[in-house]
Amino acid sequence: MARIIDKEEKRCDIARASIELFCDKGIQQTSMDEIAKSAGVAKGTVYLYFKNKEEIIFAIWDMIAQRHHEAFGKRITEHMRAKEKLLDFFNFSECEEEGNKEQVLKLYQHFISAMLIDKTGLYSAYFESFFQEDFDFISGCLHEGVAKGEFLIDDVDLLTTSIMLLLKGLLVRAKASNMGFYEAQTLLIKHVTFLLNQCTRSLP
Amino acid sequence: MARIIDKEEKRCDIARASIELFCDKGIQQTSMDEIAKSAGVAKGTVYLYFKNKEEIIFAIWDMIAQRHHEAFGKRITEHMRAKEKLLDFFNFSECEEEGNKEQVLKLYQHFISAMLIDKTGLYSAYFESFFQEDFDFISGCLHEGVAKGEFLIDDVDLLTTSIMLLLKGLLVRAKASNMGFYEAQTLLIKHVTFLLNQCTRSLP
Amino acid sequence: MARIIDKEEKRCDIARASIELFCDKGIQQTSMDEIAKSAGVAKGTVYLYFKNKEEIIFAIWDMIAQRHHEAFGKRITEHMRAKEKLLDFFNFSECEEEGNKEQVLKLYQHFISAMLIDKTGLYSAYFESFFQEDFDFISGCLHEGVAKGEFLIDDVDLLTTSIMLLLKGLLVRAKASNMGFYEAQTLLIKHVTFLLNQCTRSLP
Amino acid sequence: MARIIDKEEKRCDIARASIELFCDKGIQQTSMDEIAKSAGVAKGTVYLYFKNKEEIIFAIWDMIAQRHHEAFGKRITEHMRAKEKLLDFFNFSECEEEGNKEQVLKLYQHFISAMLIDKTGLYSAYFESFFQEDFDFISGCLHEGVAKGEFLIDDVDLLTTSIMLLLKGLLVRAKASNMGFYEAQTLLIKHVTFLLNQCTRSLP
DNA sequence: TATGAATGAGCATTCATTCAT
DNA sequence: AATGAATGAATGCTCATTCAT
CATH class of the missing domain: 1.10.357.10 (Tetracycline Repressor, domain 2)
Structure with missing residues (x-):
């Protein structure tokens, strides 16, 4: 059995974590690295939930x-x-x-x-x-x-x-x-x- | 005095040369390199007329x-x-x-x-x-x-x-x-x- | 005994599924993810049958x-x-x-x-x-x-x-x-x- | 006056520096970063001499x-x-x-x-x-x-x-x-x- | 004044592999 | 046995700016 995860919720978590960054620094200026760190996951994980x-x-x-x-x-x-x-x-x-x-x-x-x-x-x-x-x-x-x-x-x-x-x-x-x-x-x-x-x- | 007029003219030349680039590619996407080339001057020269x-x-x-x-x-x-x-x-x-x-x-x-x-x-x-x-x-x-x-x-x-x-x-x-x-x-x-x-x- | 046969069969299934991918995209360019999907198994399962x-x-x-x-x-x-x-x-x-x-x-x-x-x-x-x-x-x-x-x-x-x-x-x-x-x-x-x-x- | 550089020679220098790397590690496995370091220049400099x-x-x-x-x-x-x-x-x-x-x-x-x-x-x-x-x-x-x-x-x-x-x-x-x-x-x-x-x- | 060579930090995205369940 | 979520290192390329000449 795989880990049980509410994918939709994690998506929201990551998205929510990005909001503050986008507000503070702007979209262009926010790197995926920062988003990942802010969401407390690895960079690759972000791409599991968002294509880009x-x-x-x-x-x-x-x-x-x-x-x-x-x-x-x-x-x-x-x-x-x-x-x-x-x-x-x-x-x-x-x-x-x-x-x-x-x-x-x-x-x-x-x-x-x-x-x-x-x-x-x-x-x-x-x-x-x-x-x-x-x-x-x-x-x-x-x-x-x-x-x-x-x-x-x-x-x-x-x-x-x-x-x-x-x-x-x-x-x-x-x-x-x-x-x-x-x-x-x-x-x-x-x-x-x-x-x-x-x-x-x-x-x- | 002549110097100053020349300077102002060259500023305009460079600025004018950038307009098309900015329109075509956007501001962010236009590099100083392209601006210099388009204006027919060296990259360093652009910085003589514009701080950034x-x-x-x-x-x-x-x-x-x-x-x-x-x-x-x-x-x-x-x-x-x-x-x-x-x-x-x-x-x-x-x-x-x-x-x-x-x-x-x-x-x-x-x-x-x-x-x-x-x-x-x-x-x-x-x-x-x-x-x-x-x-x-x-x-x-x-x-x-x-x-x-x-x-x-x-x-x-x-x-x-x-x-x-x-x-x-x-x-x-x-x-x-x-x-x-x-x-x-x-x-x-x-x-x-x-x-x-x-x-x-x-x-x- | 049946187990072993099954195992061998599954190995073949996975291998066969990769062939087309390797042909189309090349070996380097084919990810284990794609192989797993193409074989209809989970990524981890591929590693049960092949070390790498x-x-x-x-x-x-x-x-x-x-x-x-x-x-x-x-x-x-x-x-x-x-x-x-x-x-x-x-x-x-x-x-x-x-x-x-x-x-x-x-x-x-x-x-x-x-x-x-x-x-x-x-x-x-x-x-x-x-x-x-x-x-x-x-x-x-x-x-x-x-x-x-x-x-x-x-x-x-x-x-x-x-x-x-x-x-x-x-x-x-x-x-x-x-x-x-x-x-x-x-x-x-x-x-x-x-x-x-x-x-x-x-x-x- | 700009720095006087024999562009062709520098091209060769960089190319030569890559040869050893390519031989040792392979083409795919050699990064532009390594090439630059091996040639003793910055990464960007490599791109001044080679488009890619x-x-x-x-x-x-x-x-x-x-x-x-x-x-x-x-x-x-x-x-x-x-x-x-x-x-x-x-x-x-x-x-x-x-x-x-x-x-x-x-x-x-x-x-x-x-x-x-x-x-x-x-x-x-x-x-x-x-x-x-x-x-x-x-x-x-x-x-x-x-x-x-x-x-x-x-x-x-x-x-x-x-x-x-x-x-x-x-x-x-x-x-x-x-x-x-x-x-x-x-x-x-x-x-x-x-x-x-x-x-x-x-x-x- | 003018040049243009040099810099090097910055970045989105991929992927083989692991491991908790 | 099987799953699939998570990882994080790795990489080609860009570009504003500086500075030696």
Whole structure:
């Protein structure tokens, strides 16, 4: 009988161990050696769980995104107003520790950085699908708001895209202006609110 | 005095030679060796004009930004409407060859990528100042439009920031969705126009 | 007793499973992992049947050589002329499928490559004994031909050695000239025939 | 002014330093690190003179082949008999030190080993051209012998090819039988002489 | 001023083998 | 007997930067 190991859990262990490194040093700057050491395993072991470095990155992002969507799904309730839901989407309430939110911001920035210079198209494809999920969430909120008679929107898709562009823009801006998570979030909410107020017409 | 001019010229020569390389291969992937070869000088010579790779990058960006602002300054005329000016700002008309626009887009993405993972703060500081210039331009246009009675805006700064976030967001989105310059530009204009229409109130 | 038979069978199973891999990718390039997977057993199991990679290689070669000699022994008949027998020795008729002949050629080349760089002397010893078998076969044919009065040979050993050198030389040449099995075989037979014609004197 | 360096000489220095390593440990088993250390330079420096490991190997072989052909060209004289020339071709007289001949034999074996498992075709192409040169030399000797009335040969090409196959076969045999240079050479000459005696008809 | 030779740390990935279960 | 998780050494190649000339 072979050693009994929860492969999925070990995968997570290794991925989790990489997160801190990626945040601190960046993706490119983190070596597989460091990841292995940080996870407390040998270098070769990392490759038993991940085909290559990219797979670790995507696995991490999957973990974060899944957790975000799941947590968001649990938080929202029937009677919440669409606008409330939307703003809650940008609040990573699932991060128990406060530091985790800063981590998520940094990771986001590192991942986008990696994507922006990727030549293989893997990152683009990955982020595209990931953005699509977010798009669907946001779009869903808006449509729901319209359906519930909360507000009127001429072109939901256009507004959704605008919101997503604001989100992405803010990730860049946050780095340039050396913002932390909260500052960035506050700014984002301010602009999304502004946009919503402008683009929706309250029903009488 | 002649010396200084020569020096400045050679700096430009070297910087210019790197642009294509940076666009084609990315900043990280372009070696100082290639830059030297492309500029037709020895590797050591590059270091006589630039302290390191970063300095080349900033020099390039300075060149492009200066050219952009200068060209924009020339294009706009007294009788143009504010909205016209604003949209013209996003049209890199100064790029004579069409390919150059694609280059500028790629460079922008590469630079942002570099900034997002920069630990020194140099990039952030640089981009912050650079973004500030753009902010001033856009803000100037909007204020002018208000002054001229072209439209009413409650909070010019907020709107300006929103526009800038859209711009940055689009640079990220363009890569994820594998867009070229024109597609990205079209999308940007669409969203800025939408925003302007929503956020400004035409005077009767 | 049953155990031993099983063990021998399993050894063969594993060895057989490696053949294709060795042909396709080369000995060095085939990992024990791949061999195990291909044989449908766990990596550790391979080591229960073979002390190391080399042992697998020798086992394979034993299988092939044994099959070759057995098949050859069956094919030749009393009334065949010595020359016929000799040429038949170079025809791997026992390979039912045509592709197998190409495999044998490749294996031969891979094995010789491994021997040529071997530091342990294991390969040399192995091949020496293996060459000796071939030498005996060929020498036997020639002696028989002489005994039967088919031809006259001054120095049977010298001629045998020459034939064997031609065979080995052809294996190298076949790779350099990118020959397949048939091309190599044709060339070999041509040269052996030429040698035989020159070195033997037909009796009147 | 840059450091004045005879690039060609340094190339040779590095190549020469690798020879011993390749002989002792084999090509595959010699790391670029060891080559650099052995040549007394940094690893990166090796790459200034050779694009990759293969280039070193081919450079070495070029050096040896060139030296061999040049030395051979000088040694042979007008009045030598064709057979004398031919046998001299297999005598690496240009190797001043005796150990060098053993080195050449080992290198030959290592190179052939590398070729036999090469998937790129580079080695095959290289050896093919190299074999062609040898073929031309040998063929030239034989033709000359015929022209001079030294002997009669029905098919010079066939005989030349046979000789070359003997040579290649002997390189393999030498390893299997653990022969040194002299033993191998003696055997080769014996077989070539035998072949020549059989295949040529002395004129009356 | 200009050159370009030299450096050497850095890194992703592979793989034969072991051994706890 | 059989498994397969774990190991960690090994390696070809890159590149920003320095400095002797």
